[in-house]
Amino acid sequence: MIEQDVQARRFEAERDRLRAVAHRLLGSAAEAEDAVQESWLRLASADSDAIANLSAWLTTVVSRICLDMLRARATRREDPLERVAELDDTTGVDPEAEAVLVDSVGRALLVVLATLEPHERVAFVLHDLFAVPFDRIGPLVDRSAATAKKLASRARRRVHGPAAAPDPERVRERRVVEAFLAAARSGDLEALVAVLAPDVVRTADLAALRPGMAAEVRGADAVAEETVFLRTRAGFAVAAWVDGAPGVVVAPGGRLLLALRMTFDGDRISGYDVVADPARLPTLEIALLPEV
Known part of the structure; x- marks a missing residue:
């Protein structure tokens, strides 16, 4: 005893x-x-x-x-319509747990980690986040230490995206995305219109649509009004690299439910495509935004 x-x-x-x-x-x-x-x-x-x-x-x-x-x-396998229904039903969301998630792990990091293969994820997390040596990681994933190191390296490239010098245009676009998210979270219609191009186009796949939503919406006013209506989603959103440009991932509890692929016209968003279909989401290239 x-x-x-x-x-x-x-x-x-x-x-x-x-x-x-x-x-x-x-x-x-x-x-x-x-x-x-x-x-x-x-x-x-x-x-x-x-x-x-x-x-x-x-x-x-x-x-x-x-x-x-x-x-x-x-x-x-998951039903795409069940996924978006879960996203719009926040009755089971624990605000304290969400705050801990953002502070201790980072919503974007969990989303990116989920894109990795299991062995890559284990090798990267244990080595890069917890300093476990590769000679201990190798047997765990049934690989040699050298192969475990390669798994972590491959995962690291996917997590952080391609290494490149800071691009002023991308930095500007990131700030536009962050302004969009801030306005969406607060429901500030005027601020949303300010970051959207007058002829902005919002498209979405079937899995992203709620009853009554159109597959395409045009114009800053209409897109901003819809964004305010759906601002609950913005509470689970964070900026990330999506297909090579700043975009948005929406992930309650760190679990990716949809992503926004964005295009820009100067300091404004000219369009974005809302991707929620489980068949499309894995095809997106998602990575952490670099520090600026």
Whole structure:
């Protein structure tokens, strides 16, 4: 009994770190809790005398659990209409959990991580975010240390996008996107019109449309009015690279539900396409915006 109490205290000392690892690997706070709890069950049934480094052992165990969950997730399909219905129903959203997500992980990072293959995601998260050496990551993903390093490198390029010198035009477009988001969140119709070109065109695929919404809307006033009507979505939105230009991803809980592919005319948005179809979303190239 005393040994079990000591083991439980040692596990509790690791819980927050394990939860952080699992959250970044899975992108879901609820699933991260499940993975951490499963790691405790495995520890409770393990031979504690054979565990030389508890922290490393637990990291490996929770990462393997997460890897299995990521593989299983890849086999499930979602109904696109159910996805957008979920987006517009915020009754189950925990504002405190959303705030923690943004502060501790970053909505855009979770979205980009979700575009990675499971092995890439594990290698990148463990090495780049938690400084786990590749000689420990390799066996976990059934690869050599050298191959695990390549997986992380490939994931890093996808997370951060192509390395390039800051482009003043892209910086300006990013600021336009951020102004658009700020106005959308506050419901400021005048500010929205100011960042939209007079002849702006908003298009959307079927999965992004609510009943009564048109597949295409033209004109700054009409687009701004629709944006204000749907401003709940802006609360889950963040700027990101989308197909090589600043755009927007909307991701409650860090789970990508739709993206805005934007075009620009100087300091204004000339058009954007709302992509929500699960068949289209994986074809988008999404990356973090560089620091400016």
